[in-house]
Each structure stands twice: as C-alpha cells, then as structure tokens.
Amino acid sequence: xxxxxxxxxxxxxxxxxxxxxxxxxxxxxxxxxxxxxxxxxxxxxxxxxxxxxxxxxxxxxxxxxxxxxxxxxxxxxxxxxxxxxxxxxxxxxxxxxxxxxxxxxxxxxxxxxxxxxxxxxxxxxxxxxxxxxxxxxxxxxxxxxxxxxxxxxxxxxxxxxxxxxxxxxxxxxxxxxxxxxxxxxxxxxxxxxxxxxxxxxxxxxxxxxxxxxxxxxxxxxxxxxxxxxxxxxxxxxxxxxxxxxxxxxxxxxxxxxxxxxxxxxxxxx
Amino acid sequence: xxxxxxxxxxxxxxxxxxxxxxxxxxxxxxxxxxxxxxxxxxxxxxxxxxxxxxxxxxxxxxxxxxxxxxxxxxxxxxxxxxxxxxxxxxxxxxxxxxxxxxxxxxxxxxxxxxxxxxxxxxxxxxxxxxxxxxxxxxxxxxxxxxxxxxxxxxxxxxxxxxxxxxxxxxxxxxxxxxxxxxxxxxxxxxxxxxxxxxxxxxxxxxxxxxxxxxxxxxxxxxxxxxxxxxxxxxxxxxxxxxxxxxxxxxxxxxxxxxxxxxxxxxxxxxxxxxxxxxxxxxxxxxxxxxxxxxxxxxxxxxxxxxxxxxxxxxxxxxxxxxxxxxxxxxxxxxxxxxxxxxxxxxxxxxxxxxxxxxxxxxxxx
Numbered sequence: 001x002x003x004x005x006x007x008x009x010x011x012x013x014x015x016x017x018x019x020x021x022x023x024x025x026x027x028x029x030x031x032x033x034x035x036x037x038x039x040x041x042x043x044x045x046x047x048x049x050x051x052x053x054x055x056x057x058x059x060x061x062x063x064x065x066x067x068x069x070x071x072x073x074x075x076x077x078x079x080x081x082x083x084x085x086x087x088x089x090x091x092x093x094x095x096x097x098x099x100x101x102x103x104x105x106x107x108x109x110x111x112x113x114x115x116x117x118x119x120x121x122x123x124x125x126x127x128x129x130x131x132x133x134x135x136x137x138x139x140x141x142x143x144x145x146x147x148x149x150x151x152x153x154x155x156x157x158x159x160x161x162x163x164x165x166x167x168x169x170x171x172x173x174x175x176x177x178x179x180x181x182x183x184x185x186x187x188x189x190x191x192x193x194x195x196x197x198x199x200x201x202x203x204x205x206x207x208x209x210x211x212x213x214x215x216x217x218x219x220x221x222x223x224x225x226x227x228x229x230x231x232x233x234x235x236x237x238x239x240x241x242x243x244x245x246x247x248x249x250x251x252x253x254x255x256x257x258x259x260x261x262x263x264x265x266x267x268x269x
Numbered sequence: 270x271x272x273x274x275x276x277x278x279x280x281x282x283x284x285x286x287x288x289x290x291x292x293x294x295x296x297x298x299x300x301x302x303x304x305x306x307x308x309x310x311x312x313x314x315x316x317x318x319x320x321x322x323x324x325x326x327x328x329x330x331x332x333x334x335x336x337x338x339x340x341x342x343x344x345x346x347x348x349x350x351x352x353x354x355x356x357x358x359x360x361x362x363x364x365x366x367x368x369x370x371x372x373x374x375x376x377x378x379x380x381x382x383x384x385x386x387x388x389x390x391x392x393x394x395x396x397x398x399x400x401x402x403x404x405x406x407x408x409x410x411x412x413x414x415x416x417x418x419x420x421x422x423x424x425x426x427x428x429x430x431x432x433x434x435x436x437x438x439x440x441x442x443x444x445x446x447x448x449x450x451x452x453x454x455x456x457x458x459x460x461x462x463x464x465x466x467x468x469x470x471x472x473x474x475x476x477x478x479x480x481x482x483x484x485x486x487x488x489x490x491x492x493x494x495x496x497x498x499x500x501x502x503x504x505x506x507x508x509x510x511x512x513x514x515x516x517x518x519x520x521x522x523x524x525x526x527x528x529x530x531x532x533x534x535x536x537x538x539x540x541x542x543x544x545x546x547x548x549x550x551x552x553x554x555x556x557x558x559x560x561x562x563x564x565x566x567x568x569x570x571x572x573x574x575x576x577x578x579x580x581x582x583x584x585x586x587x588x589x590x591x592x593x594x595x596x597x598x599x600x601x602x603x604x605x606x607x608x609x610x611x612x613x614x615x616x617x618x619x620x621x622x623x624x625x626x627x628x629x630x631x632x633x634x
Contacts, residue, residue: 157373158369158370161368161369161370162370162372165364165428165431166372167337167356167357167358168335168357168358168360168432168441169358169435170359170361170384170387170388170435171358171387172358175387183372183374184372186374
C-alpha cells in the first residue's frame with residue numbers, strides 16, 4: 001500500500017533529521033587528533049576534569065528542578081482557581097501566560113537587567129552571584145509551555161464537579177489539589193515538568209546576557225578552549241534529555257486508571 | 270444498616286435525620302435574583318423534592334445548603350445550628366451531582382472510602398464501611414472498577430454510596446438522574462427512595478422532572494422565580510395546586526374558558542366547585558387535568574354541543590391513551606382514557622366528552 005511507503009519515508013526522514021546531528025556530535029567528540037588517529041573517548045572522560053563545567057552541570061540541574069516545581073506550584077492552583085471561581089479571568093491568565101512566547105529573549109533581558117541588579121543586591125549571602133536566581137526568569141520563560149500542557153489536562157476532567165464532590169466529602173483545598181486534581185492530571189503535570197526541564201537545560205541567551213554561568217554558557221566558553229569536550233557535553237546533554245523523556249513517559253503511563261483501554265492504546269501507538 | 274426494611278424502620282429514620290431549616294434565603298447573580306427569600310423546613314428523615322423549571326432557583330437553594338455557594342441573605346440551620354457561613358467541607362453533607370462526579374483515579378470502593386479517609390478512619394474500618402455501602406446500592410461486584418468501566422447508572426449509585434458512607438447529616442441530590450436513560454432513571458429513582466428510607470437521612474432532592482418528584486418525595490416544593498409557589502404532599506400539589514403556575518408545571522393541564530359565579534365555575538356547560546371559592550365572579554379560564562376529561566362515546570357528524578368535537582390526534586401511552594379533541598371556539602382539549610377504549614376514538618372521528626366533578630382552579634390569565 002502506498003500509505004505504508006509514505007509512512008516509511010516519513011519515518012526515515014524524521015529519523016535522519018534527529019539522528020544525523022546527534023551522530024555528528026558523537027562522531028566529532030570521539031575523533032582523535034590527526035587524520036589517521038583512532039577513535040577515542042578521551043573528550044568524554046575529560047568532561048569531569050573541568051570543575052567549572054561540572055559546577056555548571058549541577059547548577060543547571062538544580063535550576064531545572066526548581067523551575068519545574070516552582071512553575072507547577074504557581075500555575076496549577078492558579079489555573080484551578082480560575083476555572084472554579086474566576087472564569088472571566090481565564091482569557092487574561094491565558095494571555096499573560098502566553099506572553100513570554102511573543103517577546104524576544106533580548107527584550108526580556110534588557111527589561112530584566114535592572115531587576116536582576118536588585119535581585120543580586122537583595123540576595124542573601126549564599127545566593128549572591130549564584131546562577132540559581134535565574135529561576136525567576138526561567139519560570140516566566142517556561143510559562144507558555146507549562147500552561148498549554150496543564151490546560152490540556154484540566155480540560156480533560158470536570159474540575160468543578162470533582163472539586164465540589166471532594167469538598168462535600170470533607171476535603172480542604174489542599175486535599176482537593178493534591179488528592180483529587182493532581183492525580184487526575186498526572187500526565188499533564190509530567191509533560192509540563194518535562195518541558196520546563198528541557199527548556200531550562202537548553203537555555204543560553206538569558207543566562208549569557210545576564211552574565212550568569214549555566215550549563216550552556218559553560219559549554220560555550222569551553223568550546224573556545226576545547227571543542228572536543230564541549231561537543232561531548234552537548235551530545236551527553238541531548239542523550240540525557242532523551243533518557244529523561246523516556247523515563248517520564250514510562251513513569252507517567254503507569255498506574256493511571258484512565259489510561260487503560262482506549263487511552264493506553266493511543267499512548268503506545 | 271444491612272438489615273432489610275422492616276416495621277422498625279420509621280423509628281430508625283426518626284433517629285437518624287435532623288431538621289433542616291432555610292430562612293429567607295437570598296442569592297443574586299448580578300442583576301438576576303436566583304433566590305428571593307426562600308423559606309423551607311425539612312423535617313427529620315424527610316425527603317423533600319424541589320421542583321421547577323430551569324432557572325427557578327432550586328439548584329441554587331441546594332448549593333447554598335451544601336455550602337458550595339454563599340447566601341446574600343438569610344440563614345441555613347441544620348439540626349438547630351446555624352450553617353450559613355460554614356465552609357462546605359465542614360458541613361457533613363452527602364451530595365450526588367447531575368454530572369458524573371466519581372474520582373477517575375480511584376476504584377468504586379476507594380471512591381466510597383474517600384470521605385472516610387478524610388475523617389481519619391482506619392483502613393480496615395473504612396473498607397468495611399465502603400463495602401457495606403456498595404452492598405446497599407447493589408454494586409458489591411463492581412467494587413474494584415474505575416468510573417470509566419461502569420455505566421452511568423452504576424456511577425450514580427456509587428456516588429450515592431459515597432455520599433452516604435460519611436453518615437451525612439443531610440443528603441443532597443442535584444438532579445442525579447438527569448443524565449440517565451428513561452429505564453435506568455425510573456429504577457434508580459426507586460432505589461434512591463428505598464435507600465433513603467433505610468438510612469433515614471433528611472434529603473433534599475432537586476429535579477425538573479415532575480414525575481420523579483411526585484414519585485419519591487414526602488413533600489414536593491414547586492419553585493418559580495426564586496420563590497416557593499407551593500409546598501405539600503405530592504397528591505396535594507397535583508390535585509390542589511395553589512396557583513395556575515403549579516397546575517401547569519405539575520402535569521398536563523387543559524385551559525378551558527369558563528364563567529365564575531357564586532363559588533362555582535361553569536365550564537362548557539358543566540358546573541364545577543372551585544378550589545379557591547374566593548375567586549371573583551366573571552369570565553375566567555379553568556385549569557382541568559386530562560384525566561378529569563373522559564370521552565363518553567362517538568357521536569354522529571351533525572350533533573353539536575359545548576363538549577362535542579373532532580378527535581385530531583391520539584397518543585398511546587401504554588396502559589392509558591390520550592386523545593386531543595378540537596372543541597371549536599373553546600380550543601383543543603386533552604382527554605385521557607384506558608387504551609382498551611381508545612380504539613373507538615380514531616383521529617377524524619367525533620366524540621362527546623364529560624368533565625369529572627373535581628374542584629377546579631380558575632385563573633384570569
């Protein structure tokens with residue numbers, strides 16, 4: 001059937017699109033010195049010989065975790081509240097959440113620079129100059145994506161009725177959030193968290209322009225001194241993100257009752 | 270509670286129920302007044318149905334009792350305590366919603382146990398109670414199913430079991446049967462009444478379906494425009510409606526021209542006593558139930574009279590049938606008769622009608 005042929009061609013094209021750059025990264029990072037030199041994992045081993053790099057990796061991972069947790073804690077209760085009590089505000093909240101998407105990073109940085117001067121000034125000692133303060137701007141950058149994911153999850157359930165049923169059974173708002181809403185939008189929460197992590201790990205512009213060192217900034221600095229190691233880190237980061245996605249999707253599909261039957265078929269297809 | 274219904278039940282019911290009193294309840298949505306000073310008292314263990322067209326305020330009244338909305342005025346008393354400002358989660362009210370409301374991530378038995386878990390009951394205890402409740406609604410076999418694995422009727426039964434598991438002070442039913450198909454609706458309606466009598470919980474039942482309300486309620490409250498038009502036993506509301514609105518909302522009603530004089534209404538040549546003898550003399554409209562109008566045989570084409578007309582439609586309703594007769598100047602009138610006799614009144618034939626001598630409600634509208 002011609003449909004199968006089309007499908008196969010598409011798979012190959014998409015596969016090539018994703019795999020060729022990855023292959024190029026791995027190929028370059030395992031190339032030895034000189035044209036006839038054998039393959040070597042030297043650059044990969046060297047990743048951990050650069051303290052500024054390992055520090056940046058830790059900072060970026062911390063940023064990723066804090067950003068996604070902070071985004072979910074900010075967004076989920078807000079969106080539930082809007083659905084239950086302030087429907088007229090829904091449009092406004094959506095607009096505000098999608099706004100960061102339309103503003104170029106450079107504009108955000110220009111706007112934020114004075115704010116960050118104050119952030120640095122007011123930070124307690126341990127945080128002074130730490131890249132962790134980037135959480136504030138990263139939460140903003142991640143908002144549009146997290147909003148979309150959570151909105152899809154909340155639209156799939158009858159938030160108002162479930163919340164009212166739980167309330168009438170004696171649940172306070174915290175219980176409604178954690179024991180009723182959250183379990184039923186689990187895959188949406190995981191999607192939102194994953195998007196936040198991926199975005200944070202890949203962010204370069206804002207960190208660089210605000211003079212903070214995160215992973216991408218460190219990789220860029222390293223690239224000027226040691227291209228091999230920087231490419232090895234880039235490849236490792238891609239693989240790490242891919243693995244994370246895999247783990248989250250397996251984890252997200254487990255034990256969620258409504259994913260049985262038809263929904264699960266859709267998921268594994 | 271697993272005991273079968275027996276003679277001892279009324280005592281149990283009196284013990285379990287509490288009084289619910291709504292006093293001058295008001296609720297406004299912007300310019301719209303949803304509740305306009307509602308007064309209503311539910312006796313302990315009683316099932317009161319609030320009946321009315323959509324927008325009459327019945328659901329608002331129920332949500333105010335549940336604490337899901339705040340009153341703009343008036344009070345809600347439960348067992349003598351003022352509940353008006355108490356948050357919904359501290360009211361101990363079991364509620365069944367119109368929309369399916371089971372928690373999708375929990376099984377039936379976990380759903381029923383949810384409220385008990387919030388009350389910090391031990392795992393063994395709450396499981397036993399949840400299974401007992403599922404047993405009560407006849408769903409023991411479905412205990413481990415998720416909502417999407419059950420039919421609508423089963424989901425509403427689980428919702429009922431969940432509402433009752435917490436031993437609520439009041440049971441609130443917000444059109445719980447509306448989403449179900451006709452047969453399941455009738456079954457579940459009777460089931461709700463059986464269970465309610467068994468546990469004896471004071472119950473407020475909101476519906477727009479008059480048949481539902483008349484079938485299971487101890488008393489029916491007919492609402493219109495945020496007010497209670499009439500509150501009474503189902504037979505009272507049906508046979509002695511206090512207003513034309515109630516008469517027309519509860520059951521089908523014929524509107525026939527009449528003349529009122531001296532406490533009687535003359536309807537198409539028949540003298541009928543008035544429900545409300547104080548009605549002013551003069552021309553009026555009499556509200557007559559279809560079952561008070563009976564065909565008294567076919568007549569030849571040339572016969573005329575105030576109660577003679579042409580059958581223009583017949584409707585088969587099962588044991589009874591309803592025919593529509595065109596009386597000319599008096600308009601059309603619905604008459605009800607046993608199906609076995611209905612074959613004599615095919616559309617197009619002419620028939621003579623008789624009016625039963627029931628007291629009649631008149632209106633000038």
